[in-house]
Amino acid sequence: MKYPFLGWTGQTIGVTAPSSGLSEQQQEWVERAVEQVQARQMNVRLGETIWSHQHAESAPAKQRAEELNRMMTDETIDAVIPPFGGERAIDLLPELTLATYQTKWLLGYSDISTLLLSLTLQTGIATAHGPNFVELRSEEWDETTSAWRRVLATPTGGTVTQWASDRYQSKWTDEERPAGSLFQLTEATEWKALDERTEVTGRILGGCLETIRHLIGTPYGDVQRFQREEINGEPILWYFEVSEANSAEVHRTLRQMAYAGWFNHAAGFLFGRTSARITEDLTWLNVYQYLADETGLPVLYDLDIGHQPPQVTLINGATGTVRIQGKDSRIDLTFN
Template identity: 65%
Template sequence: MMRYPYLGWTGQTIGVTAPSSGLTEELHPMIEEATNRLQDRQMAVQVGQTVWTQQKATSATADIRADELMQMLQNPEIDAIIPPFGGERAIDVLPHLEMNQIPEKWLLGYSDTSTLLFAITVQTGIATAHGPNFVEMRSEEWDETTTAWRRVLATPKGGTVTQWTSDFYQTNWNHAERPARFMYHLDAATEWKSVDPNETELTGRLLGGCLETVRHLIGTPYGDVTAFQQTQINQEPILWYFEISEASATDVHRSLMQMHLAGWFDQAAGIVFGRTPGGRMIEDYTLTDVYGMLKEKLKVPIFYDLDIGHQPPQLTLVNGAQATIRIQGKDSRVDMTFC
């Protein structure tokens, strides 16, 4: 049975640790600014040592990263953990984590952080949250989609929380020129899409993350989806979600085929994909061709261009939660129930 953490509304402390990448010195002000913004919203912040260092595509050695993460997870004075951002090498940490010693505490993030989110939920049945990173909380105001992370993490077990499609999204990052009020340059209209326009609703247990990182859990104990379905969600079908960072169309194709051949999609309710700056066309093979291939092979609904991943803002999706996703124009929505 799934277990859901709970983050109350007042007097909460957020822990910030870097289980994948930390920040080089010139980026340190991003942490300080995000810390100030959370403090403005009546939250305390504890920043770990791994956040301030970065070398060899990682913040620290795997054992140091794992130790700091476990310390924050087990520290009763820390109520939730949000890494600064993703990175490249979170997978190194997994063998060093004491999975049976992880308490019910929210871990929130995306990109390479989803490697940890996926593994923890699959192995322990503790819900984890795929949503904004810590450095993306450093603006004076938060757009409605980003703000939802707070409502989601404050939903009690048995409760339901609704999130709606954004109106606009950001096509490209521009760290040198930030808008005055919000973090993102929201420059394009949002439209959630379905491969088959007649299919507009999906229901299942959420599970997913960054395609380029969670695919490497296939064949490991941290990617045993069959056991997860049997022991944690009573064989309910999985509503898969993926974000794509940089992979080309053919790389996405290969990854999805590997997941299919490994049995990940054997009991899938459907699959949803976030908007992506990746998906580069190879010859005449496009990302929409990939989605069509998957639709034909699996015979389940395939949605795409949702508010997930590297073209923000993004939804906060809870691994293990029961969810219904509806595409209905500007009223498109996600309803999650923590059961």
């Protein structure tokens, strides 16, 4: 594995839109995020793709890919953080010049995880699943969200710890938020285990289930090669977050992943909180139990991952140990 490193001050963040761009009403989000990032002693370089959006994409695929390629090879840019996810990141995969990429962080979630997972699987460069750029626009960053800086500043060989949040946001609304805060953290957080197995260790890998599932059976999703050649056959600790897919869709996708061999040598599964709907009486606990029964592996769920913020920053390729222990639940990431 190859781990990027992002220092604490004077670093330059590149912002490009490999999936969705910003509507006119959303453009101020980036401007506010720039202000907050600069206030924390980092510089920002904005790409052209972020300012447009049509046909569920920020720009034509070649233009999106060229801008991402430039930022990932530019020595003056230290990390790349897209504004947010979207729908069509998968278009870029054949256009990415991965062999030229520097070892630098690419951070994001939702549709961005399509690129994160594929980049790590193909190159062995670690990628970061965590806040998108527009989620950095508030004056105050909660402890869970702000951990991305600690995580991305962890040196190779080091270990970084993140704890479960105290509270989370159950849904996105336009209601007034506390002064200086982006999220409405109103619900009590509780990381849970499906059975008595409350601790699991493995090589972290995963993303937004609705988007990364389209890598199955393609050259961009060769899990077996990655496991064999990049992590010496170590078991994978899979993490998934679900935005909108219903419980039946998720069940089918997990089966497809299993049939494709993605879970052949796994350590367990981590699921983020979700507000997506269930199908008939197929509950999320049913889905998790079917997966546990089929694989015999531990399942931990309702973690701080994904579309119900705040979320921890997970590193594709790092060794992760998750412990469920009430309010002291934690994840330790080791960059080995």
